[in-house]
Amino acid sequence: MSGKLYLIPTPIGNLKDITLRALETLKSVDLIACEDTRQSLKLLNHFGIKKTLVSYHKHNENGKSEDIIKRLLEGQNIAIISDAGTPGISDPGAVIAKRCIEENIEFEVYPGATAITTALVYSGLDTDKFIFVGFLSRENKDRKETMNSLVDRQETIILYEAPHRIQSTLSFIREVLGNRRIAVCKELTKLHETILRGTVDECIKYYEENAPRGEYVIVISGKSKEEIIEEKKLQWEELTVEEHIMKFISEGKNKKEAVKLVAKERGLHKSEIYKYSLDL
Structure with a gap:
């Protein structure tokens, strides 16, 4: 009989945001696959969980997924966690879920912390319908293609960005989508959480005067009727x-x-x- 796979969200900042169910499962599984073992050790040590860890990140996801499938078929129960947030959402996890379906292996996805909905509600923009883009491509042609496809969408748009690219991305949004209402959410649930709301121009001006630090979620208003x-x-x-x-x-x-x-x-x-x- 095969084991079971658990895809478990971890806090995006505040460690108290982990669920009791997630902790119970992390304590009970045979193995935990994680993006960065050093980062995950901080979380597990905080809650007194001692487990064997294996590295499972975007650069080895395909190969490691086959190893995990083999272990599951041997009867091991395994948890997948990312450094922060829900596995499979701009993080490793989607490949192994697909493989489990193909191999008819049972897996369970836990609800939990995600920066997407947190930023969306913080933004004050329309929450009825939204499009999640993830990280824009670093290739100018690809990111232009992605952004051009969103020009006429009425849904709120959500994307992730790193601090060293936040200024260029805001300028790119201004160029393609115009001077829309946006919210730039920094370090969500962490000590220095900051929500900057305004127009794209206002946010560009802010980051010309204030050095960007931390991880960002950008929420952009859709095109109005x-x-x-x-x-x-x-x-x-x-x-x-x-x-x-x-x-x-x-x-x-x-x-x-x-x-x-x-x-x-x-x-x-x-x-x-x-x-x-x-x-x-």
Whole structure:
């Protein structure tokens, strides 16, 4: 009979944020796989947990996952933890979960600390819908592609960033998304936790005058409905009504659908627009 895998969140700063259930399981498993053994030892020593640790990080995740699968099939119970937060969310864990599914090995994911939701609620921005991006690519082409795909999204956007890149990333956000409302959350749950709310320009100015330190979560407001309506208006303002109808027809709409969409965008009754479609 195979063992069981546990994916266990660890505190993102304040050690008191670990759950009783997480501690019970960490004490009971045969092995703990962690990103940095030195970092994890601090946590385990604090709670008096002595276990065999193996290194499991993004650079060895694929190879180590096979070793962990082998141990699980031999009957060992194993916990996966990251340095901070939930395994599998911008941290190792997703690969081993997929392998367990393929091998029909039971695994359990524990709820717990994550910087995503903490920063989102702190931001004061819309919490109904959001997009989590993680860390932007260091390659300019890739990160531009990612950011361009978010330009017209109405959801709140959340991303992680390191201190040495925070200024360049804020400038990049300004360039692609404009001067939106954002919150820059630093060192969440730690002693020097700081939440900076304002526009992108205001935050850029702040970090020109204050050296960035610690780990960051950036929360960015989505595009508002008013902005989307205004942009659509600019797109058709120079078109005649006939050209506007033909624009939608060229995009695959039939004449009836095109008339309905033009009427909606121009704030007119369908019967008024229909007259312009008769000769098309």
